Amino acid sequence: MALVARAFESVSQAPRMSAATRVRVTGELARAVGAEGCCAGQVADLSANPRDLSLEDLESIHARKTGALFVAAVRGGAMAGGARDRALEALTLFARNLGLAFQITDDLLDLEGDAERMGKDTQRDAHRANFATLFGVAASRQLVEELLRAAVAALSSFGSRGAVLADLARVVRDRRS
C-alpha cells in the first residue's frame, strides 16, 4: 500500500506535467489498484478454491492483481510522455504480455527456484493451482518465451524508442530470483 500511495504522490508532484495529464495518469493508477483492479484481484484470489482454478480464473486474478499494475505503470508513463491512443494501445499490449510472462516466471521460480538465491521461501503456493502447475514446467517456459516475443513485437512500431522496454522484457526472461 505504501508503494501505491507513493505512486500517487509521485504523480501529484511530477514536474512539467499538465493538470489534464496528471488527472489522466491518476485515473489510470486508481483504476489499476481500485475495485476493478488490484483489490478485486486480491478478493478473487482469497475467495477462490485454490485447488480448483481454471486457466481463465487464474488469468482473471492475475490480470487484476498483477497485470493491471504492469499496464498502469506502462500506460501512465506513456501518458506523461504525451503518447497518443494508438501508441497507448500498443503499449497496453506490451504490458499485458509482459505481466503474464512475469507471473508465469514467478510461478516457475516458486516451483523450482532456489530459496537461498531468491531470498524467500519457495513452493509456498504448491498447495494451489498456478500457471506453472497448470501448464507444466517445459510448456510454461515456452509460453514465457512466446509472451515476451509478443511483448517485444508490440513495440515494433516504436523503433529504437522501444528498446528500453524491450530490454525490460529480457530482464523478465532472464530473471532468476
Added chain:
Amino acid sequence: MSESAPPIGLDEARRRLRELGYLEGRVERYLFARAFEGRGGLLIPAIVLGAVSAAVAAVAAVDSAEPGFGASLLAVAVLWLHIFLASLIPAALLGGVAALWADRSRHAAGSATTVGLASAAFVFLLWIGGVWSLAREIPARALLWGVPVAAAALLTARSARGGFLARAYAHSRMLPARPRRPVFLAGAVVAILVAVAIFATRHEPAPVAPPRPSPRSGPVVVVGVDGLALDSEPAESMAGLRALLNKGRVGWWPARSGSPPEIWIDLATGVPASRHGVRALERVRPRGCPLTLRPPFGTVWYLRIVGPRLRLVSTAPVSARDRKSLTFWEVGASAGLPTLAVGWWASGPWPGAVVVSNEEILSRASDGAAADRDAMTTFLRERTDGQAIQTVYLPGPDILRGDRPKRASAIEAIQRFLENEVSRATAGPGSLVVLAADSHPMPGALGRMIVFDGPLPWSVTEVRQEEVAPSILARAGVPVAEDIAGRPAVALFGPGRLETTTVPTYGERIASLPSRSKVTDREYLERLKSLGYLN
C-alpha cells in the same frame, strides 16, 4: 524433478491465452493489421511502395540526364505514372517470391531484414544505374534526387520487412525475437555515399584538340542514298543509274539490316552504334508525356518492349543530342574546314558547319520523292565554293520501297542529280563519294561506296563500312583518328590525294546546347509516321 502430465497442453494453452488477448504482438500493426486476420495482402503495401520507388528512381535518372525534363511537371508526372503502373507487375512477382520465402523461413527477423535491405538496394541500383546509363556528366541535382530516392527506398525496405514478418508470423505464429535496429538507415547512408562516389567519377570528356588538316583542292561531295538496292533492283529500272555509278571506283561491304539512323550514323562516324549511341529511333514518349526521353536503366523492358506493344509508349525521332561520336562533317568543321550537311539523321547545329537536319527535311516532305527534292534543292542552295565537305542524305528510295512508280521517278531524279555531281567531280579538282546503303537489305545485298576522284579506271574493291568516314576525311585532308576501326580506302582514290597523318582521337561529341529545331518533336514524329517510319 519428475513431472506428471500437466492439465493443459502447450497448444491448448496457446489457444486459450490468445482468446484472452495474449500472444498477439501485432507486428507492424498499424500497416499490417490484416496479417492477424489472415494471410492475404500481407505484402501489398511493399509491392505498391516498391513500384512507387522504382518510378521515383526512373524520374530521378531521366531528370538528371535530360535538360529541361524536370521543368515540365506534366512530363515528370506522366513518366512517374507509367513506370509506377508498369513496375507493379515485377514488384508483385518479387513480392510473391518473398512471400514463399517468408512461409518457409525459420529465422523470420533476419530474413525480413535481408528482404528489406535487398529491396532498398534495388531502388538505389535503379537510381544510380539509371543516372549512369543516361548522363555523361552528372549534374549536382542528381544528388538532390538522392533525398526522395532514399526516402522511397527506406519506406520500401520497411514495408518489405514488415510484410515479410507479418507473413512469416501468419504462417508460423512465431514472432520475431529481436527488436529492429536502424540497419536500413545505415544502408541508405552507405548507398548515398556510393552514389556520390560513382557520380563524381562521371565527367564530360575533356575537349580534344581538333586535328590540323592539310586541305586538298576541291570539295569532297558525299551523297548518301538510302534504299538503293543495286543488287536486287530489276535491271531496266536502274540501268541508267547503274551505268553512271559504274564509272566510279566501287568499294563494297556486306549489308546488314538496321534502322536507317543506326546504319547511316555508322557510316557517318566510322564507329558502331555501341559507341555512337544512336540505336533504332532511340527516344520514347510515354503516352501523355509532352517530352521524349531515353529509357533509363531498368525501364527498357517497359519503355521499349511492353509499352509500345500495348500502345502506351510511342517511339520518338532520334536527335543529335543522342549521338556521342562526331560525324565526318563535324570533324571537318572542328578542324577548321567549312562543311555542309543536309538531311542526315541525328544531325544538328555544329560550329563551322551549315547543317540542315533530317527533321527539317522530312517534316516538310509529303513523300519520299518530295523529301529527296527538298534535300537536293537545299543542298544546291546552301553549297558554296569554300566548303571542303558537302554532303546530302536522300531517303526517298527507302521511303518509297512499296510504291514502284514513285520510286522509279525518285531514282530518275537522283540519277539526274548525280550526273551533274559526277560531271563536276571528274572535271574539277574535287571528289564525289556516293554511298548506296539499304537499311532493309535483301539477303546477300551489298553496301557501296562509289568514288569519283578524277579520271581513274573503274575498279571494285572490298572495303569495310568503317572505312567510309575516314576515307572522306582523309580525302578532305583531315588526319584520321587512331581510335576508330576504319582506315582510308586508298584503292578508291587518286594517288596522293588522301591525308596519311593520324591523330589519337577526335574525342566525343560535346554539344554545348540542346539543338532547337524549327519543328516540334510531335510534328516530326507525325511526319515520320506518314513517311513510313516508326511503323
